[in-house]
Amino acid sequence: MMLVVSFDTDLLEIIGLSLRVSLTALLIACALGLPIGALVATSRFPGRGALLLLMNALMGLPPVVVGLIVYLHLSNVGPLGWLQLLYTPTAMIIAQTLLIAPIVAALSRQVLEDLHEEYAEQFQSLAVPRATAVRALLWDARYSLLTVALAGFGRAIAEVGAVIIVGGNIDHLTRVMTTAIALETSKGDLPLALALGIILLIIALAVNALVMAARMTAARYAYA
């Protein structure tokens, strides 16, 4: 507990890196996943059912498999080895982005499709251009999409398998909360592992509380 209360420098560094990696991955995943979700939600085309199946299946991607795939691409003999990204926070961001982008795309597709069903006839009547309709759906569903982003963030911040493979859990470079917890537990340094675990829980609770407060405010104004 003292580690948590005294804001140990090493601890702060690990927390900072964890947040930086997961939040960056979340931003990129949202930038990719939300437009994909919106486009699929507002489109009807042959093979759409198969695409939905694939999108939903990708939500359950095993982190170690993603880690392995990213590792194979970023290793020196891999196609992207020349970028020299393996065992860097960037590699961890890439792995987490690949993990959570399908979650953001699939969940946002469902949210946006429900809203699109409500708006579709009115948009058709007003002859709203496709791009405008997609933008309007994303904006009007923003509070529901916060929950989608929260699901993605939860997956990213709690994930260990992929980041340990592509990050390597290097002290002061790629060590994040989950990999540190795994390492310290195996070393028998349970206080640090526990401190990190507590902070992980607090972060999860705080983020959830913020999103819930935003959604409740929105619901009060009938915006969600």
Next chain:
Amino acid sequence: MKSGVFPIERSRQSLPAVDQPASAAVSTSRSAPLLPLLTRGLTLERDGRRLIDGIDLSLEAGGLTVVMGPNGAGKSLLLRLLHGLIRPTAGEINWAGASMTPSTRKRQGMVFQRPVLLRRSVAANLDFALGLRGGGSVERRDALLERVGLEHQAGQPARLLSGGEQQRLALIRALALEPEVLFLDEPTASLDPASVLTIEDVVQGCRQNGTKIIFVTHDLNQAKRLADDVVFLHRGRLVEQAPAGAFFTNPRSEPAGAYLEGRIVL
């Protein structure tokens, strides 16, 4: 019979000053008239059932046409077909001799029985519509809100308005795009009298400005107040189309006669 006396070009000139800025933006696509409307053998089938059955309809420019008929007669479906929201199974819809195209719908507006409002403020709902044709300004938006008595609710969430207020907003949103044809699908069903009066006033104003109004209603008194001519549907068929005076005093078809007498028509 008051229909057909307001050519579209004249109507554009007679719009209030607040409507002028957008007129310039949309006038280029409006050089050709949109009316008359002609349908031939208009048919819609769903799951093997014929919901609209070979409707031949002819509507001239201007005036207010009331579409009446018992429940399930196909009134709302007819409006959706004419507005291009659904495709007919068979038959033709011609606007001034031309087939329906996406640009045709841009010259029309529709108000649904249950208004669909964006999850935004009253003002933002109107801004969204105004932004679609590049004719938006705060002054114009405020003038439009004032026209339906919503100027004091501009900042309120649209979905927290009363039913009547929501419908007034939906109406003025449709009118913000200066449609040449306005479809109204039972816009005053279950509304408070004040909202009904406002909506009827605004609709009447549009008619006087030359907008062609096609108005579905179950309310016989409302139909008598508003109609220039009446289209009566029964079981998906057009059984009577007549000037309002003739229709209400001397209906030619048996279902229309029964309906006007207050008998239950199935």
